[in-house]
Amino acid sequence: MFFMQTLIRECLKGVPPEVVSAARDEHIDPHRMARAIARGRIVIPANPGRAHRICAIGEGCGIRVNVNVGTSVNRCDIDLEIRKARAALDNGADTLMDLSTGGDLREVRRRVLELDAPVGTVPVYEAVRRAGSAGDVDSDLLFRVIREHCEDGVDFLTLHCGVNLDAVDALKTDPRIMGVVSRGGAFHVAMMVERGEENPLYAEYDYLLEMLAEYDVVISLGDGMRPGCLHDAGRLAKSTEYLTLAGLAKRALPAGVQRMVEGPGHIPLDQVGYNVRMIKEMTDSAPLYLLGPLVTDIAPGYDHVTAAIGGAVACMHGADFLCMVTPSEHLALPSPEDIMEGTRVARIAAHIGDLVRKDQSRTWGRELQMAEARQRLDWDEQFRLALYGDHARRIHERDGDMETCSMCGDLCAIKIVQEIFDKKGGRE
Ligand code: SF4
Known part of the structure; x- marks a missing residue:
């Protein structure tokens, strides 16, 4: 059998140049980073077809922040989305995801891919747009769109492989108030129910992995069953999907495909640590990419704050990658100002996480200063040291x-105290 050369396979034999560079940025021994990549504990999303700044995500690395941009049917202004993407990068985003669903999707993607950052997409959105409805998406179309995204230079793909017929059964036997809130998850549920077929990304997972290995693109195993409210956090669908994702995450490695796993949406604060540790344990410490988690449902307009609270706690327990949430979450397509604010708040949550999980000699100096x-x-000096001075x-x-x-x-x-000490003698 012919094996495509991928970063994982190169790391099994040595230390590729991109790993040397990423390890230098992280102050990690490059051999250690190469071993972690080979074991699936660190990923470097870097499609060989496109040159850009790279970053490592996972064990021992700084916590990364992703920012979503993208058109919708109601607001489709490519220049505006690029402005948002630039605002995100200027304010600390490490990666971008293009979640466009309106207008010329390939053109938006082409413009986002011109930016100097790792870029992710969710190909099922485009498949649904081309077919007209989720029920009309067949496996040929879906795989064709995935291949196009790989060819275009996308670095990581969110693919909802764990939204399978078992997950749909779990939704029916243990219903949730919010049903399905992941757009990709909802599309796959609609595809399965309408067509009476298994999710092709699950049924033909080996073929999917072959394709991703061909382009050396990272798979981000999407959490299509993430809870949409605190009251749904303990329902069966999420756990069913995680069991599936754990098995799929393990199968990616021998196929030479770097993998990440996406984590829960709305969960109470006291369940954040348990969920993070459980996913890490089940996936042999795959990098964990979190959407939120949002730890209350009643703060619309401030969901960037609720997500940052959940995100900081999640990072303390082992999450690696935070997806920024904006103040307009649940309300509207974000403005450039929303993107800037959400990125900054997510960056602060990531920094708080880094303080308790990175080498303290590298993270605490600035706090002391x-x-x-x-x-x-x-x-x-305070403004020089401040994250946003x-x-x-x-x-x-x-x-x-x-x-x-x-x-x-x-x-x-x-x-007052300094003057008293100065006058009477005390601390210097
Ligand atoms: S003690 Fe009061 S006045 Fe002094 S720096 Fe702090 S907040 Fe400002």
Whole structure:
């Protein structure tokens, strides 16, 4: 049998150049990173057909942030989506996903792929657009679209292989309030129910893996059964899908395909750690890509915050990759400002996660410097150290230029104590 050369297979034999470069960025021994890639614990989404900045995702790496952009039928402005993508990259996004469903989908993808970042897509969206409805998508069309995305240079594909007939049964026997909230998941459920057939991505998974190996594209095993509200978190469909995804994740490695697994949507905070650890254990520590998790359902307009709270806790327990949520989640297609705000908040959640899982000698120095700058009331240094210093400076300076800040003014606690110590002798 002829085996396509893929990053996993190269890592079984040595340390490819892209691994040397990614390992340098992560301060990880390149041989260790190569072993982790071969074992499926780190992925580097980098389609050999397209050159761009690369990043590693998974065990021992910094937590990554993905930002979704893309047209809808109601708002289809490619230039606007590119502006959003640039805003995301300028504000700390590591990867982009093009989730377009409106207009010339190939043209949007071509424009997004011009940007200097790893790019992911969800090919079933385009298959449904071309067929007219989910029920009219057959396996030929779906695989043809997947191949086109690989040929175009997409680096990772969300493929809902675990949304199979067992998952549909689980939905029926243990119904959920929100049913299915994943768009890709809903398309596959509609395809199976309308056509009376198994999901082709599940039924023909070996063929799918052969195709992905041919282009060395990362599979992101989509969580089409993610709960859409806290009350659905404990229902059967999610667990059924995870059991399936665990088996599929394992099958990717001998096929030479790098894999990630996507994680739950809406779950209570006290279930976040358990879910993350369970998925990690079941998949032999595949990189885990989380959509949220959103830890309350009653804060529309602030779902970027609820997702960041869930995301930070998830990262503490082992999640590797956060999908940014914007303030317009559940409400509208995000604006460029929403993308900027969501990216920043997700980046902060990722940093909080890094603080408790990366080598502390690399992550805590800046925290210490910030504390010292605050103690000295050294505002310029605080803004230099801040993740988003310009924003912090604007807030500080809106009440004028002052030694302390307008919160306490001349009653500044830091200043009072420092002056007392200076006068009476105390700490330096
Ligand atoms: S004025 Fe108050 S809030 Fe501002 S730096 Fe001093 S202690 Fe902190």
